[in-house]
Amino acid sequence: MAFKKNMDSSDKENALLCSEAVFRSVFDSNFKLLRNFLVFKFKSIDRAEDTAQNAFVVLWENCGKLQPEQAASFLFTTAIRLSLNLIRHDKIVINFGLQLKPKEAHGETPEFLLEESELQRQLEKAIQDLPEKQRTVFLMNRLENQSYPEIASLLDLSVKAVEKRMHLALVSLRKVIKNV
Amino acid sequence: MYNEIKMEELPNDTFLADWLAGKINDDQLKQLVSDTDFEAFQTLRNSLKKMQVSEPDMDKNYAAVKAKRIAANDKKPSGFLPFYGYAAAAILVLFIGLYQTFVFSNSIKTGYGNLESIALPDDSRVTLNAKSSVDFPNFFQCNRTVRLNGEAYFEVEKGSTFTVETPQGNVKVLGTKFNVISRPGFFEVACYEGKVKVMANDQSVILTVGNSIRFYDSQSEKWDNSADRKPLWLDGESAFRNVPLQFVIAQFETQYDREVVFPSAYGQIKFSGSFTNKDENIALQSICIPMKLKYRKTSTGKIVISE
Numbered sequence: 001m002a003f004k005k006n007m008d009s010s011d012k013e014n015a016l017l018c019s020e021a022v023f024r025s026v027f028d029s030n031f032k033l034l035r036n037f038l039v040f041k042f043k044s045i046d047r048a049e050d051t052a053q054n055a056f057v058v059l060w061e062n063c064g065k066l067q068p069e070q071a072a073s074f075l076f077t078t079a080i081r082l083s084l085n086l087i088r089h090d091k092i093v094i095n096f097g098l099q100l101k102p103k104e105a106h107g108e109t110p111e112f113l114l115e116e117s118e119l120q121r122q123l124e125k126a127i128q129d130l131p132e133k134q135r136t137v138f139l140m141n142r143l144e145n146q147s148y149p150e151i152a153s154l155l156d157l158s159v160k161a162v163e164k165r166m167h168l169a170l171v172s173l174r175k176v177i178k179n180v
Numbered sequence: 181m182y183n184e185i186k187m188e189e190l191p192n193d194t195f196l197a198d199w200l201a202g203k204i205n206d207d208q209l210k211q212l213v214s215d216t217d218f219e220a221f222q223t224l225r226n227s228l229k230k231m232q233v234s235e236p237d238m239d240k241n242y243a244a245v246k247a248k249r250i251a252a253n254d255k256k257p258s259g260f261l262p263f264y265g266y267a268a269a270a271i272l273v274l275f276i277g278l279y280q281t282f283v284f285s286n287s288i289k290t291g292y293g294n295l296e297s298i299a300l301p302d303d304s305r306v307t308l309n310a311k312s313s314v315d316f317p318n319f320f321q322c323n324r325t326v327r328l329n330g331e332a333y334f335e336v337e338k339g340s341t342f343t344v345e346t347p348q349g350n351v352k353v354l355g356t357k358f359n360v361i362s363r364p365g366f367f368e369v370a371c372y373e374g375k376v377k378v379m380a381n382d383q384s385v386i387l388t389v390g391n392s393i394r395f396y397d398s399q400s401e402k403w404d405n406s407a408d409r410k411p412l413w414l415d416g417e418s419a420f421r422n423v424p425l426q427f428v429i430a431q432f433e434t435q436y437d438r439e440v441v442f443p444s445a446y447g448q449i450k451f452s453g454s455f456t457n458k459d460e461n462i463a464l465q466s467i468c469i470p471m472k473l474k475y476r477k478t479s480t481g482k483i484v485i486s487e
Contacts, residue, residue: 024242027238027242027245028238031236031238031241031242032235032236032238035236035241036233036236039233040233045233045234049236049241049244052241053241053244053245053248054248056245057245057248057249057252060245060249061252116227119223119227120227120230120231123224123227123228123231124231139233141200141201142200142228142229142231143228143231143232143233147201148197148201160194162197163194163197163198164194164197166194166196166197166200166201167193167194167195167196167197170196170197170200170221170224171196173224174217174220174221174224176224177220177223177224
């Protein structure tokens with residue numbers, strides 16, 4: 001990650017994270033992933049961004065105690081801790097925010113496009129209905145291109161647990177295709 | 181045909197995860213699942229490739245983090261005052277709570293010859309005999325304790341321990357009916373239902389239905405009152421069993437607001453019987469005739485009892 005490269009030159013120095021420039025680079029390299037993880041978790045963009053911002057505030061408050069390379073797992077741990085209270089408040093889906101990528105394959109027949117959008121709709125619904133643990137892991141891998149070991153270290157899981165969740169998520173989603 | 185059972189029979193299997201990660205290739209997956217399944221998984225994988233989450237606005241979010249940082253920072257220096265402020269407020273609330281719980285801010289009094297029946301906040305009933313008072317705290321449910329001076333009959337609802345404090349001793353119950361008399365030098369508890377625990381003179385006695393106990397002159401006396409279903413005074417009759425005459429006359433005084441003079445030698449003589457609380461002359465006769473005493477009223481309204 002970007003900040004890691006920056007760090008190599010001045011590795012031992014403490015409280016580096018407390019400098020605005022380093023903090024910003026940590027933000028740039030971690031915010032999107034953290035926020036998207038929380039989107040998958042909460043199924044709400046507003047709440048995900050709010051919680052992710054709060055996690056960065058906690059990171060800033062602890063900047064003197066942490067090395068920049070510890071930031072990512074600290075942020076995830078903090079965000080999960082912060083979200084424990086939130087989740088109990090309500091479990092209503094507000095805005096999941098999954099969308100199709102803008103790049104469109106032209107030259108498809110309208111019928112195909114219609115079928116495909118129907119499939120996407122059903123798939124999104126099925127993803128929303130997945131258990132939270134499967135959904136977060138599955139989308140971190142599929143949508144955020146995080147490898148299983150990367151997910152395992154961010155979420156403090158074993159790689160085997162990540163693999164099981166991936167497998168089970170795909171088994172669940174398979175049932176959607178059956179009906180199309 | 182898609183074989184659901186096969187995959188769920190092997191919960192430890194993660195071959196789909198392996199396939200997604202490229203650890204096994206399409207051909208290897210085809211060995212493990214049916215052709216329909218394989219096609220379905222491929223469709224899934226392709227559909228997912230076309231999905232994404234909307235992009236966050238990085239600058240806006242960074243600005244939000246900065247604003248929250250500043251807000252959190254601002255709290256800290258001035259944070260000490262609010263902290264002490266909160267602490268002070270919390271202590272104040274605590275003291276008010278304790279005060280309301282433990283200070284006996286409600287008081288009910290009866291005058292000469294009056295009875296009063298009140299319902300406590302927990303629906304327990306207290307009937308006060310003449311010239312008696314009862315005090316209880318505001319948060320009665322948290323602390324079921326009443327202070328009694330005089331005589332009262334209690335019908336206690338079930339619940340936490342219900343305590344009657346008197347200068348002579350305490351009575352603790354859970355839910356029952358009982359009568360307490362607390363007059364200077366005289367303490368009597370009669371139990372009409374359930375069980376009560378009486379603590380007085382450094383001793384603790386448990387009374388069951390039909391038991392009564394009294395303490396006076398540093399002695400105690402226990403007897404059976406199972407014939408009575410509730411104190412007679414509730415029906416306007418003061419009843420005594422083996423009670424020194426001085427306490428009987430004191431009771432007469434509280435009912436009729438009269439000063440009674442009697443030969444002190446008679447003070448300790450035991451009286452058994454009752455008098456009405458409704459007619460003074462009949463009451464005086466009820467006391468004096470069995471004791472072979474005479475009474476007269478003076479011009480100042482005193483009553484003088486003599487041989």
